[in-house]
Every structure is written in C-alpha cells, then in structure tokens.
Amino acid sequence: MKEPIVIVGIGEMAGVFSRGLLKLGHPVFPVTRGMDMEKLAKAIYEPALVLIAVGEDDLHPTLEKIPAVWRDRLGLLQNELLPRDWQRHDIANPTVVAVWFEKKKGQDYKVLIPSPVHGPAAPLIERALEALDIPVWELKNNDQLTFELVRKNVYILTTNIAGLELPAGTDVETMWQQHQSLAREVADEVMAIQFKLIGADLDREQLIAGLVEGIDGDLRHQCMGRSAPGRLTRALQHADQFGLEVPTLRHIGEKHPE
Numbered sequence: 001m002k003e004p005i006v007i008v009g010i011g012e013m014a015g016v017f018s019r020g021l022l023k024l025g026h027p028v029f030p031v032t033r034g035m036d037m038e039k040l041a042k043a044i045y046e047p048a049l050v051l052i053a054v055g056e057d058d059l060h061p062t063l064e065k066i067p068a069v070w071r072d073r074l075g076l077l078q079n080e081l082l083p084r085d086w087q088r089h090d091i092a093n094p095t096v097v098a099v100w101f102e103k104k105k106g107q108d109y110k111v112l113i114p115s116p117v118h119g120p121a122a123p124l125i126e127r128a129l130e131a132l133d134i135p136v137w138e139l140k141n142n143d144q145l146t147f148e149l150v151r152k153n154v155y156i157l158t159t160n161i162a163g164l165e166l167p168a169g170t171d172v173e174t175m176w177q178q179h180q181s182l183a184r185e186v187a188d189e190v191m192a193i194q195f196k197l198i199g200a201d202l203d204r205e206q207l208i209a210g211l212v213e214g215i216d217g218d219l220r221h222q223c224m225g226r227s228a229p230g231r232l233t234r235a236l237q238h239a240d241q242f243g244l245e246v247p248t249l250r251h252i253g254e255k256h257p258e
Contacts (some may be wrong), residue, residue, distance in 0.1 A: 002026045003048035006040070006070070008062060012103040013077060014053035020128030021049075041067035049095065049121045051075040057230075063089045075121055079156055080231070081149055082197050083142075095119030096145060098152045100214065101134055102221075111135060112217030118145040147202055150194045151210035158187040158211060160231045161249065163223025164256045173219035176212070182248075187211060189246040193235055196242040229256060 005021050007014050008031040018028045029044060031037060050070040054062050056078045063086070066074065075095040076086060086094050097117040103109040114135035117125045122138045129136040139145050159172050162183045166175060175183050187208060195201045215221075236253050239246045 006050040009053035023131040095121040116148045155214040157190045159223045160228035162186045172215045185248040
C-alpha cells in the first residue's frame with residue numbers, strides 16, 4: 001500500500017485533492033475540526049503529505065496545533081498566502097500550490113490557468129492533479145514561488161476589491177475592458193502592500209501580465225465573492241502597518257465597510 005495522506009479540512013478543495021490522491025492509490029485520512037491531531041499523528045506518523053486545506057482565516061490557528069512529526073510534511077494551498085505565513089510558525093520548507101482552479105458546492109472544478117507548485121511533495125501534488133486532468137507545473141525555486149503567490153494575490157485582491165465598486169455580477173472581462181483604470185489603481189496599491197509583506201519589489205508589469213492571464217482564463221468569472229469585504233479590510237490593515245497611503249483602497253473601504 002502506498003504512503004498515507006492526511007488532509008486537514010473537508011471542504012471543496014480538500015475533496016478535489018482527495019480524489020486525485022486516491023486515484024494514485026494513496027489512502028487519505030481526513031482531519032475534521034473536532035479531531036485530536038496529536039492522537040492521529042501517533043498512528044500516522046510518516047505520511048507522504050499533510051495537506052492543510054482549511055480556509056485562510058483558519059490557517060494560523062491550524063498551524064499552531066500541527067503535531068511536531070508532521071511539520072516537515074506540510075502542504076499549503078490557501079489564498080492570500082505568502083512565505084511569512086509559514087515562517088512565523090518556524091515551518092521551513094512546506095509544499096505550496098497556488099491554486100488556479102475553483103470548486104463550488106454542487107459543481108465540478110473549473111480551471112482558469114495551470115497551478116504552480118513547489119516543495120518536497122510537489123511531484124506528488126502534480127501527479128494527483130494531473131490524474132484529474134487539472135494542469136499543474138512545478139516551480140524551480142523559492143523566488144519563483146514568491147512571485148507566483150504574489151501574482152495570485154494580485155488577481156484575487158484586485159478583482160474582489162474592484163468588484164466592490166462595480167455592479168453586482170460584474171465579470172472580470174467587463175472589469176478589465178470597461179473599468180481598467182479602476183482595476184489598475186487597485187492592483188497598483190495591492191502590489192505596494194504585497195511588496196512590503198515579502199520585503200522586496202517585484203516586476204509590476206509581469207504581475208499585471210499575470211493578472212491578465214488569470215482574467216483571460218475565465219472571462220465570465222465574477223469579480224466580487226463573499227470574501228471581498230474581508231479581503232479589503234485585511235489589505236487596509238496591512239497598509240496601516242506599513243504606513244502606506246493607498247487612497248483608492250481607502251476610498252472603497254469608506255463606502256463598503258466590512
């Protein structure tokens with residue numbers, strides 16, 4: 001029997017990854033909110049991967065409780081993820097995938113563009129997603145990973161926050177074709193925040209090109225999800241932390257408090 005996989009969380013993304021891993025022949029053990037991870041770790045102490053599939057808000061509380069024997073086997077896939085999120089927990093080298101497909105309740109997954117992955121279990125993640133015909137590609141180094149995480153964040157935050165200013169149901173194609181000035185202002189301020197969070201500046205034009213690639217991957221994708229107000233609030237908190245003005249984000253925040 002192949003090595004076991006532990007998946008913390010049983011939401012939509014957990015279901016997709018579980019399907020792929022099961023197709024490869026790995027037994028998958030789910031961890032729900034009320035389960036004792038320390039007890040489970042005594043029984044499954046050498047899993048091939050411990051995939052943390054909880055939402056963004058639950059990531060840090062979950063990482064605080066990860067058993068020591070699992071810490072060098074972690075996989076992360078959350079939105080708004082950056083290296084500082086695992087470094088604050090003294091996690092040195094997790095496997096990280098920037099997920100560019102969506103999975104909604106009652107619907108199968110929809111791919112926007114290929115999802116990049118990096119880390120010790122990257123080949124396993126790659127095989128699992130390919131088993132479901134989900135395109136994925138393996139990154140070469142940590143610098144590429146940081147860029148790809150920032151690129152995903154720019155896409156998510158720009159479309160969500162700009163969407164707060166647009167009519168309900170506006171898709172990303174309409175946002176970019178008819179409201180590009182607003183989208184670029186939001187993206188520019190989002191990038192300024194991201195650069196502070198990673199402690200370095202990246203190529204803004206490459207990030208905009210990455211944003212456009214994501215838009216082109218699903219032109220009908222709606223800008224504003226239910227998480228948009230919370231994303232804006234977190235962005236403004238980060239801007240305050242670093243003393244950034246971000247006037248466009250603040251103007252939107254005044255009109256759309258969480």
